[in-house]
Amino acid sequence: MTRLKWAIIAHSRLEKNAARIVTNMELNMQHNPPSHYGVVARSFHWGMALLIFAGLAGVELHGFFEKGGDARAALMSIHFQTGLAVFALIWFRLGAVAFRPVPPIIPEPPQWQNLAAKFTHLAFYAAMIALPVLGLLGAQASGKAVNLLGMAMPLFTGEDKAFAKEIREIHETIGNVMIGLIVLHAAAAFWHHFKQRDNTLLRMLPPK
Numbered sequence: 001m002t003r004l005k006w007a008i009i010a011h012s013r014l015e016k017n018a019a020r021i022v023t024n025m026e027l028n029m030q031h032n033p034p035s036h037y038g039v040v041a042r043s044f045h046w047g048m049a050l051l052i053f054a055g056l057a058g059v060e061l062h063g064f065f066e067k068g069g070d071a072r073a074a075l076m077s078i079h080f081q082t083g084l085a086v087f088a089l090i091w092f093r094l095g096a097v098a099f100r101p102v103p104p105i106i107p108e109p110p111q112w113q114n115l116a117a118k119f120t121h122l123a124f125y126a127a128m129i130a131l132p133v134l135g136l137l138g139a140q141a142s143g144k145a146v147n148l149l150g151m152a153m154p155l156f157t158g159e160d161k162a163f164a165k166e167i168r169e170i171h172e173t174i175g176n177v178m179i180g181l182i183v184l185h186a187a188a189a190f191w192h193h194f195k196q197r198d199n200t201l202l203r204m205l206p207p208k
């Protein structure tokens with residue numbers, strides 16, 4: 001037999017083995033589905049939730065301090081830095097979402113709840129991309145210099161007060177809708193845990 005034939009046979013065996021491994025993994029997933037989100041999904045979820053809470057605290061509290069003062073600027077800086085960090089991380093999180101297995105909820109909730117959860121998650125992913133972009137444009141258009149960890153951000157728009165007002169209104173509306181969804185999302189998680197007594201919330205916590 002020629003070398004080429006051997007190479008073809010070896011290659012087709014390799015392919016068959018690879019296909020068998022993938023099928024075994026799929027069967028394993030069906031019969032032994034994971035009970036918890038993996039450490040990557042959990043770290044992204046709670047780490048980015050913390051960033052978002054800190055950023056929201058910054059923007060909600062800044063109004064209590066006098067205009068032009070250091071405290072007000074520091075609180076807005078927290079809002080900017082955490083928002084830009086969310087924007088940097090969301091791409092890696094979405095990459096991880098594409099590959100991770102989703103642990104099933106036991107007992108299975110009604111279909112409308114699964115759909116509502118899917119819609120909310122999608123809205124969160126979209127908001128985590130749109131809000132920092134709009135926020136940065138709005139801040140720059142109103143003449144505020146935005147830096148990331150002390151480094152000046154490139155200018156994406158010049159000063160334009162009318163544009164700034166429009167963009168900021170959209171940013172604030174989406175931001176406030178997001179706050180509403182976060183309250184609903186967290187309330188739903190606690191309702192599943194304490195009322196329904198299913199594993200919705202436990203899946204997002206480390207396995208014991």
Ligand code: HEM
Nearest residue numbers: 059079080083084086128131132135136139146172175176
């Ligand atoms: C995930 C990221 C972000 C979220 C969830 C978010 C959310 C919000 C919310 C809820 C408000 C207040 C709305 C109100 O008072 O009714 C706000 C205001 C604002 N945000 Fe953001 N934001 C994010 C990222 C950013 C970024 C990256 C920037 C700029 C670089 C930014 C700039 C601003 C500005 C300038 C305001 C107006 C503050 C004022 O009242 O003067 N935001 N944002």
Ligand code: HEM
Nearest residue numbers: 041045049052097117121124125182185186189200201204
């Ligand atoms: C106290 C606050 C929070 C609690 C108790 C909580 C709880 C949970 C739970 C139990 C899940 C799994 C539910 C399921 O698979 O349907 C989940 C998933 C998710 N949560 Fe939260 N969450 C909180 C805050 C947040 C915040 C601030 C965000 C950011 C916008 C967020 C975004 C998401 C997303 C996108 C998912 C889908 C899975 C993923 O991509 O990680 N959560 N959350």
